[in-house]
Each structure stands twice: as structure tokens, then as C-alpha cells.
Amino acid sequence: MSTTTANKEITNLHGTWELSNGVHMPYFGLGVWKAENGKEVINAVKWALAAGYRHIDTAKAYDNEEGVGKAIKESGISREDIFLTSKLWNSDQGYEATLEAFEKTLSRLDTEYLDLYLIHWPVEGKYKDTWRALEKLYKDGKIKAIGVSNFLEHHLKDLMQDAEIKPMVDQLEFHPWLVQKDLQNFCKKNGIQYEAWSPLMQGKAFKNETLKQLGEKYGKSPAHIVLRWDLQNGVITIPKSTSKDHIESNAAIFDFELTEEDMQTINALDKHERIGPNPDNFDF
Numbered sequence: 001m002s003t004t005t006a007n008k009e010i011t012n013l014h015g016t017w018e019l020s021n022g023v024h025m026p027y028f029g030l031g032v033w034k035a036e037n038g039k040e041v042i043n044a045v046k047w048a049l050a051a052g053y054r055h056i057d058t059a060k061a062y063d064n065e066e067g068v069g070k071a072i073k074e075s076g077i078s079r080e081d082i083f084l085t086s087k088l089w090n091s092d093q094g095y096e097a098t099l100e101a102f103e104k105t106l107s108r109l110d111t112e113y114l115d116l117y118l119i120h121w122p123v124e125g126k127y128k129d130t131w132r133a134l135e136k137l138y139k140d141g142k143i144k145a146i147g148v149s150n151f152l153e154h155h156l157k158d159l160m161q162d163a164e165i166k167p168m169v170d171q172l173e174f175h176p177w178l179v180q181k182d183l184q185n186f187c188k189k190n191g192i193q194y195e196a197w198s199p200l201m202q203g204k205a206f207k208n209e210t211l212k213q214l215g216e217k218y219g220k221s222p223a224h225i226v227l228r229w230d231l232q233n234g235v236i237t238i239p240k241s242t243s244k245d246h247i248e249s250n251a252a253i254f255d256f257e258l259t260e261e262d263m264q265t266i267n268a269l270d271k272h273e274r275i276g277p278n279p280d281n282f283d284f
């Protein structure tokens with residue numbers, strides 16, 4: 001089943017959207033936040049790849065890059081067929097520190113390049129120098145696309161004032177309680193792909209009556225409804241799970257389409273409520 005929505009085609013689990021620099025990024029992936037390094041993360045990544053996922057999202061801060069790298073190696077799937085993202089941690093920001101941290105991430109993941117590297121949080125006074133380092137790594141061919149995470153509109157404007165290359169992706173907290181339509185529109189206007197972390201609201205999606213009712217209507221779970229809503233909003237999504245059943249089940253969103261009315265019903269759940277830290281007020 002193929003759908004074109006938000007000017008982006010949704011086909012199947014292998015489907016991709018084109019970033020501003022021409023790189024194709026799978027719009028559905030596995031997040032591995034809180035997955036323990038070793039057996040837990042190795043299994044999760046292997047199960048995801050076996051189920052057809054081709055996009056894995058990790059970070060220095062998750063302390064599981066080694067496990068992710070090992071799983072990719074052991075999966076039997078060619079590295080070129082996998083879109084691999086990692087993120088630079090706050091204490092590693094700054095020009096030289098970023099270059100060093102990136103090499104360590106490559107080493108832990110046991111790979112020669114990253115498909116996407118993100119600045120994890122907008123650390124005041126540091127993210128511009130950090131971005132210069134990402135631009136260098138990108139120009140050197142060590143990263144196929146560069147972006148940011150948790151950057152709000154004012155952070156993006158500030159960064160782009162001096163940047164040579166615009167971020168290709170902004171990964172943000174995004175779910176029915178935190179839609180940030182203005183930020184979505186700003187990113188769209190500037191060719192920045194919006195990506196969701198914590199799409200299932202750390203499990204709260206399963207308890208929401210509206211999402212449960214929509215699930216019944218489509219014969220799907222509330223998780224399916226939210227993940228499909230992400231894609232129909234033109235937002236890349238990376239649900240996190242370490243359960244084989246959930247990893248496989250989460251991907252069952254390509255055989256139905258939400259009506260425009262149902263999309264608006266979910267949009268209306270927005271209450272500007274964060275589950276994670278506020279990018280304007282974090283202390284780590």
C-alpha cells in the first residue's frame with residue numbers, strides 16, 4: 001500500500017525520504033535508548049534488521065554503541081544497506097572535542113562512516129563550534145548527513161546564521177501531546193527533516209482513550225495509530241523497544257491509512273506537554 005502524504009510517499013518498512021542533500025533516510029527505524037549494552041541491545045538490533053528495519057538510532061549517551069556495531073556486523077546485512085545514526089554528547093561539544101568524540105563513536109560502532117550524526121542537545125556557547133566540526137566531518141566524507149537534536153526554532157536560527165551547511169535533520173520530542181506545528185513548519189520551510197523521539201510518549205499512548213478508540217476503528221493498537229500519524233505528518237519515527245514482539249508489531253503500519261479527520265483528531269490532543277527535558281532549560 002503506497003500513500004503520498006505531506007508531499008512524502010509512504011510505501012513499506014524499507015521506504016525512505018530524501019534529505020536536503022539528496023541522501024535517502026528510512027522514515028521508520030529502531031531507537032535504542034535505555035537498551036543495555038551487550039545482549040539486550042544486540043538482540044533488539046538483530047530482531048529489527050531481521051524484521052526488515054534498515055534504520056538504527058543510537059547515541060554516545062546511550063552507552064550501547066558497541067552492542068549496536070556488533071549486532072550490525074553479526075546480522076549478515078551489508079553495512080551499506082543500513083542507515084546508522086549516532087549523537088554527540090554534551091560534554092564532548094566544542095570543535096576539537098567533537099572531532100575526537102566522533103572518532104571514538106566510529107570505533108565503538110566498528111564502522112568507517114555514519115549515515116547521520118546529530119548534536120544531541122543545544123549546549124549554549126558551544127553548539128556553533130561543534131557544528132563547524134560536523135561540517136568538516138561531512139565534507140571529509142565521514143558522515144553522509146549532519147543534523148541536530150532538541151533544537152528549537154531560535155536555536156536553529158542562531159546556528160544557521162553562521163553555518164555553511166544547514167542541518168539536514170532535527171530530531172525532537174514529538175507525540176500527540178507535543179506537536180509544535182510552528183516548529184514543524186519552520187523546519188519544512190528550511191528543508192530540515194523533522195524526526196520524532198519518544199513517539200509513544202514512553203508508554204502513555206497506550207492509555208489514551210482517543211488513541212484506543214482509533215485503534216479499535218482501524219483494528220490496530222494505539223502504538224500503530226501514533227506511528228502512522230507520525231509518518232502522515234511527514235515526520236520520521238524511531239520507536240524504541242527491546243521486545244522482539246513489539247519490534248515486529250510496531251512496523252505493522254503500512255497496511256492502513258488514517259483519514260484527514262482522524263489526523264486532525266490526533267493533532268487536537270496537543271497540550272504542549274513534554275515528557276522529556278525542555279531544550280531551553282536542561283542541566284546536563
